[in-house]
Amino acid sequence: MKQQSKKMFDPSTIPDDYCPIATDFFDMQVGDWRAKRPVVLRSKCVKCGTCWAFCPTQCIIEKPKWFEANLKICKGCGICAQECPNHAITMVEEQEE
Amino acid sequence: MPKTIVCDGNEAAAWGACLAKPDMVSVYPITPQSSLAEHLTEFIAEGKLSADLMDVEGEHSVLSVLQGACLAGARTFTATCGQGLAFMFEPYFRTPNLRLPIVMAIVTRDGITPQTVWGGQQDAMTVKEAGWIQMYAETNQEILDTIIMAYRVAEHPDVMLPVNVCFDGTYLSYGIEAVSVPDQEVIDEFLGEKNVNWHVALDPERPMAVDPLTGGGSGKGTSMFVRYRKGHCKAMQRALEVIEEVHTEYGEKVGRFYGPLIEEYRMEDADYAIMTIGSMTGAGREAVDIARGEGKRVGLLKVKTFRPFPVEAIHRSLAKVKALGVVDRSVNYGWGTGPLYQEVLAATYFLEQRIPVISFIGGLSGSDLTVENHFRKVVEVTERACQGEVSRQTIWLNEDDDKGEG
Numbered sequence: 001m002k003q004q005s006k007k008m009f010d011p012s013t014i015p016d017d018y019c020p021i022a023t024d025f026f027d028m029q030v031g032d033w034r035a036k037r038p039v040v041l042r043s044k045c046v047k048c049g050t051c052w053a054f055c056p057t058q059c060i061i062e063k064p065k066w067f068e069a070n071l072k073i074c075k076g077c078g079i080c081a082q083e084c085p086n087h088a089i090t091m092v093e094e095q096e097e
Numbered sequence: 098m099p100k101t102i103v104c105d106g107n108e109a110a111a112w113g114a115c116l117a118k119p120d121m122v123s124v125y126p127i128t129p130q131s132s133l134a135e136h137l138t139e140f141i142a143e144g145k146l147s148a149d150l151m152d153v154e155g156e157h158s159v160l161s162v163l164q165g166a167c168l169a170g171a172r173t174f175t176a177t178c179g180q181g182l183a184f185m186f187e188p189y190f191r192t193p194n195l196r197l198p199i200v201m202a203i204v205t206r207d208g209i210t211p212q213t214v215w216g217g218q219q220d221a222m223t224v225k226e227a228g229w230i231q232m233y234a235e236t237n238q239e240i241l242d243t244i245i246m247a248y249r250v251a252e253h254p255d256v257m258l259p260v261n262v263c264f265d266g267t268y269l270s271y272g273i274e275a276v277s278v279p280d281q282e283v284i285d286e287f288l289g290e291k292n293v294n295w296h297v298a299l300d301p302e303r304p305m306a307v308d309p310l311t312g313g314g315s316g317k318g319t320s321m322f323v324r325y326r327k328g329h330c331k332a333m334q335r336a337l338e339v340i341e342e343v344h345t346e347y348g349e350k351v352g353r354f355y356g357p358l359i360e361e362y363r364m365e366d367a368d369y370a371i372m373t374i375g376s377m378t379g380a381g382r383e384a385v386d387i388a389r390g391e392g393k394r395v396g397l398l399k400v401k402t403f404r405p406f407p408v409e410a411i412h413r414s415l416a417k418v419k420a421l422g423v424v425d426r427s428v429n430y431g432w433g434t435g436p437l438y439q440e441v442l443a444a445t446y447f448l449e450q451r452i453p454v455i456s457f458i459g460g461l462s463g464s465d466l467t468v469e470n471h472f473r474k475v476v477e478v479t480e481r482a483c484q485g486e487v488s489r490q491t492i493w494l495n496e497d498d499d500k501g502e503g
Contacts, residue, residue: 009303017331
């Protein structure tokens with residue numbers, strides 16, 4: 001889901017050369033600049049939650065039998081793959097769509 | 098009725114802040130500012146000042162919490178100096194660009210190293226390009242009055258910039274004088290209703306992102322960056338007018354008038370002048386009086402507003418004289434002169450008639466600038482420059498203090 005471009009505050013009442021403020025949502029997601037994506041091998045995942053605890057962007061979401069990253073938010077840092085005690089996560093190169 | 102108290106500069110500053118009724122105060126003690134922090138906390142404890150006091154672990158947090166407070170609509174006050182100001186530099190550097198009208202006293206202290214806890218304006222001069230308005234006080238009375246006026250300048254809708262009220266550590270911070278404390282009602286009326294976050298706010302009713310990334314290689318971002326820089330410069334220039342207006346209005350209400358940008362002393366028929374900044378001006382005035390008694394046509398220019406630099410006012414004053422001696426209480430390492438001297442020198446470029454300007458540096462690390470041992474020399478050397486004997490050497494006034502006399 002792309003964030004809608006919606007005004008938060010009408011800035012037209014104040015000078016535009018005072019303090020920098022932003023009143024439009026920016027529709028870029030942090031996931032947009034990921035170079036590698038984490039891929040969870042479901043057969044190995046024991047749902048221990050280590051990836052969930054370590055993820056700096058808190059993008060790990062819970063599925064019925066495994067955890068995986070929300071790729072809109074995941075920056076591909078690879079910390080989850082590094083920390084997974086069962087080696088259930090591998091980092092895979094992103095391809096041009 | 099205004100009451101007269103006897104106090105040092107730090108207490109005078111605390112009284113000025115108290116009368117301006119800030120909503121939030123945060124201070125971290127550092128010599129020679131510490132008793133200012135103590136007076137403020139005492140005023141709050143006694144109920145004289147109804148402000149939230151933020152007790153934080155250092156100057157970086159001091160200014161950071163005040164930024165938050167200001168963004169939420171509070172009038173704010175703090176004070177620091179020297180190494181404390183150095184530690185505060187990161188939030189200090191961004192306060193003016195956020196256009197937050199915070200008022201902060203700098204109880205000026207010389208730069209370390211060598212280790213020093215004494216007065217000198219090296220700290221304030223070092224941060225002169227960060228975009229704050231900087232005014233220097235000569236007396237304890239002027240400290241109190243200028244802190245109050247600083248809020249009017251800072252919060253003026255055309256300005257919206259933070260203001261430093263600088264005053265000499267040791268000399269003024271600990272020097273005791275009689276000070277008249279104006280009535281609260283008069284100051285309330287003078288300051289009016291505060292409105293500090295109409296342009297940028299942390300406010301759920303007006304959601305906005307404060308200070309997003311602006312710039313980049315080209316296009317919209319870079320133009321926006323330039324627009325903010327130009328807006329800041331425009332506000333600084335407008336501040337020169339506002340500072341004058343505010344001084345006039347304060348004088349009319351309270352009865353005390355100061356030269357808002359440059360104050361002239363005995364300049365009417367002067368052939369040459371000396372220029373001072375801060376508390377040394379007292380000795381400078383006396384030296385001028387003595388020289389006048391000896392028939393010398395010398396005047397004095399006191400710089401009150403250093404940032405923005407009052408080029409036009411300096412031009413008006415310098416058009417009257419044929420030579421100028423500038424006394425700095427700090428060092429410009431890049432030029433081996435005083436920083437005020439360097440600014441004045443740049444301003445003289447636009448004068449119709451180029452005049453000789455001499456750089457004097459004195460009063461470093463708490464050293465006295467006396468009438469007899471130091472200002473007499475300033476007058477004499479400037480007089481010789483007026484007669485054509487121009488020295489391009491910086492003159493260090495306290496260099497020979499160890500040779501007796503003092």
